[in-house]
Amino acid sequence: AQSVTQLDSQVPVFEEAPVELRCNYSSSVSVYLFWYVQYPNQGLQLLLKYLSGSTLVKGINGFEAEFNKSQTSFHLRKPSVHISDTAEYFCAVSEGNFNKFYFGSGTKLNVKP
């Protein structure tokens, strides 16, 4: 069965520090991988996605993620966070062949001054 696990429900970090938000998935078929961000009281917006090709994907706002097939992971990273990065981050997985789309439970990133 398909599942998406975000290991950390909350990640506190100081401004200008690096951050990594973890995402693991389980699937026996090829998948597409996404990270979405949800700012307070808003809908989700796409940060980045992996479809194929280079395993290092760069997204908006200085975020990047690396697809690791052997570890079934798609961790999100940013070398230096800003206060404005405070938000909820969702990892998502799509099994295109089976018309399935799953979100993880989200990680709340709290950037402190």
Added chain:
Amino acid sequence: DTAVSQTPKYLVTQMGNDKSIKCEQNLGHDTMYWYKQDSKKFLKIMFSYNNKELIINETVPNRFSPKSPDKAHLNLHINSLELGDSAVYFCASSQEWSLYNEQFFGPGTRLTVL
């Protein structure tokens, strides 16, 4: 101009009532979705329509009925509301039917059932 809009933004109602949430997208997209986000922020896809045709219908009580009068609109009607229906409902759209396309989300409708 708002790309994906939902009305109302907040909806408070009594158990047993019937209510509707409307969604419109002005992006010219072919595909629209409804998601439910519970109090723990867990997001689950409920329905997906492509050119007014139902594509995804997850395990959702049949009290929930989506309606797509045209490809720019996907409304959600809920009959006999229950306490467990309290959640934030998000509408989204994507350019075409493909789960690797970016989805654009509306601002959400916070439904509270008393």
